[in-house]
Amino acid sequence: MPTTAPHGSWRSPITAGLITGKQVGLGSPWLDGDVAYWTESRPLEGGRVALLRRLANGRTEEVAPPTFNLRTRVHEYGGRPFTARDGIVVGVELKDQRVYRFEPGRVPVPLTPESGGALRYADLVLDLARQRLLAVREDHRGGGEPRNTLVAIPLAGDPHEGAVLAEGHDFFAYPRPSPDGRSLAWLTWDHPDMPWDATTLWVAELDAAGRPADPRAIETGVAESLVQPEWSPDGRLHVMSDRSDFWSLYRVRNLDLEPVALIAAELAGPLWQLGSRWYDFLDAGTAVAIATERGVQRLTLLDLVAGTERPLDLPFVEYAGVSCADGVVLVQALPADGPAQLVRVEPSRSGFATIASAGALDLDPGHISLPEHITFPSEDGRQAFALYYPPRNPDYVAPAGELPPLVVRSHGGPTGRASPALNLQIQFWTSRGFAVVDVDYAGSTGYGRAYRSLLEGKWGIADVEDCIAAARFLAESGRVDPSRLAIRGGSAGGYTTLCALAFHDLFKAGASWYGIGDLEALARDTHKFESRYLDRLVGPWPDAVELYKARSPIHHTDGLNCPIVFLQGEDDKVVPPNQAEMMVEVLRKKGLPVAYLLFPGEGHGFRRAETIETALLAEYGFFCRVFGIEPAEPLPPLRIENLG
Structure with a gap:
């Protein structure tokens, strides 16, 4: 029999300790073939961000040593602090903001020099054909505002601060080499715009030394927010644009944009954190995207030829960080009545598999207000x-x-x-x-x-x-x-x-x-x-x-x-x-x-x-x-x- 008591005075099993003690923050899902990577923010470890991975055999291990806290301070809000490809893993340590190469059981190897945190890196992308790392660099060594550039950092040799690939704008984001390694795309914006106001998409051929030659801007003639340029497996450049009111998926053709999928939902969001991912390619003809409509999100398949969508039947209301490989989707998924999860989805099959959870939550559903x-x-x-x-x-x-x-x-x-x-x-x-x-x-x-x-x-x-x-x-x-x-x-x-x-x-x-x-x-x-x-x-x-x-x-x-x-x-x-x-x-x-x-x-x-x-x-x-x-x-x- 329920007890009668004034509003606000009810005793609850949802304590402040439950909120922090049994929950971690999941983030930055990433697939490298059949290996799943993600970060965990751990309140009980002072908010330390750990990097984990789950191998194909189902074993989960921590990639960086327990003394490492992976977090970039570019733009102060940071973003995805690591990347991985073909087993090579690199990430940014919070205290010194240096980029390190990680191998479990070994001492991390610094790829960038000591700068007292004055050199900061984010939006990391491995360019293995040239044995280098592409990144946004924020340089605080001079007076006044820090200087932002795109740089290339060697994966071997002495620590290097990065060779500048693109400069001359207030902000840079999303360095993205094409699948054949011949081209590079990236975004820029300048004061007073924020990235959700107006950005510019650039494309350039790469010369023999891997430097952009004759960068060309996608001139659209309208103020629009372009976000997350990505190359499809068949080498076509795509980007999200809000020119139709909602952020929708477009394809770059002859330095112009043509719509791929226009649906009555938002397919991207504001770029507060570098490296944010709202979609990825399942194959050359299909993208997996997060759609937001009337406060609720869905994970949906976009047919890149027909421009149609097919929502996936999943029991979640919020998603983040789509990553695809070999017909599989890894994404952070949040239900309305349970803890956040990192889930593996195969769209060709029904259901999903949970790779990681934000924590146990043994609560009577009657205590959850929907x-x-x-x-x-x-x-x-x-x-x-x-x-x-x-x-x-x-x-x-x-x-x-x-x-x-x-x-x-x-x-x-x-x-x-x-x-x-x-x-x-x-x-x-x-x-x-x-x-x-x-x-x-x-x-x-x-x-x-x-x-x-x-x-x-x-x-x-x-x-x-x-x-x-x-x-x-x-x-x-x-x-x-x-x-x-x-x-x-x-x-x-x-x-x-x-x-x-x-x-x-x-x-x-x-x-x-x-x-x-x-x-x-x-x-x-x-x-x-x-x-x-x-x-x-x-x-x-x-x-x-x-x-x-x-x-x-x-x-x-x-x-x-x-x-x-x-x-x-x-x-x-x-x-x-x-x-x-x-x-x-x-x-x-x-x-x-x-x-x-x-x-x-x-x-x-x-x-x-x-x-x-x-x-x-x-x-x-x-x-x-x-x-x-x-x-x-x-x-x-x-x-x-x-x-x-």
Whole structure:
């Protein structure tokens, strides 16, 4: 018989320790023939990223020594930190950013020189015909912005910083040699564009020394985002373009693009991390791609001749990192009610095989709240989207007539998207009796370029309006308590959160995870990749300085009238701690309840198990005290200033 208890006070088996202790982060699936490679981010090892592989005989082994942490810092967000081909494995070590060659049981061999981390490498591609490695290099040795180039690194001999193959642009990505080794394709973009705004695809013949000769740009005549150029097995260059609103697959022909598959779904995404893969070739006539439609993803087969698709019947709602070899697909797959998996799929057969899992999850399905994709009206007549999670715990019911408190999640990016895959941090809340809504506000990915462009010039306005509209929609429909509405977010989502609290009075509490309070400081202090991002979202810096001040919560703290908890990494280079501290000091002086937790050794996004647990419990404890809820379990002490 369920126990009657107020929303928010339900005891749950989904503890903070469960979220970190039994789960690893799977990533970067890669097939080298019949050998499967992937990375595991391990919170219990301080967030260390390990490289693993499964051999054809089924044996799994760690490729790099346990002292190695594979992570590239190019663009600060990094990306795929390794590659493998014909048994040769290379990867980037976090501490020194050098590229190493790995063989299990042997000391890793450095391919690049010691630079104190000033030379960084990403988007690694092996060119075995020339016994070299192609990579994007980011050089921090000079003054001002780092210099990005494409380089070739020998696989033998003394460590080499790389011979420059292409330069002259602010950013490079996807060096891709053709199957016959005669040509090279790559992407570039320049300030103030981000890669989801406009990129250029280049193609060049390679001379006898392997250098690009007479590079030619694919001139399309329109502003479009081209992403992930790849050569099919028969030597045809393909690329994803969003010229038709959705990212779709195109073929390069005579320095122009012709559509291959136009379907009513997004086939790629924003290039935040180098080496991201949304599709691969199963054979010369078939590609396997990730399609996103109305918040849910599917793995689908694209007929490159007919331009049609055939979705694969798999029990997952989210995918990442497609890799194909010999008629087999390796992909990260996430269900709505279980842990992430690395799965092996043979499209010619039914079913799939699990190669690795993010961890054991022995939970009663009754504790899992499944999301509902909702569409609701927002400002200026536009529609917005979200995933709504109602409270769910089979052991409890709320008192008659009591509505649950609501946590509004504003994702980061701000080009991110709400995922319907199982997120234990969301289930942490819903299993305790909170409702959660994960908002795909204007600017989110997965709904086409036009929807993504709605945030241009309106960051801090349209995203906030949509978060408010989601909360009001749920409150007016009688699903949540209008007097207990909270908003939370990290990074760009933290900015949306702070704007909602500074410029509006709907929410009664907020939580900012490494969120942006001062747009001027962000424009001045952030790294190269995002240094001109705000030109489109807000206005050109510094010409639009008054607009930056008008949009910065730090300059409008007079509008703050509710408690806020700030959670911040001490080593954050994207959003430095001083931004959170400026906001905290203002709240202190105003006498508003505030809590501030600074985590040494953490950057932009928390990786350590103890940090993730402490931050989550602090947020839960903060909202409980603000909303007068008796917590479901004993919580660590939390100092909340100005709260009796």
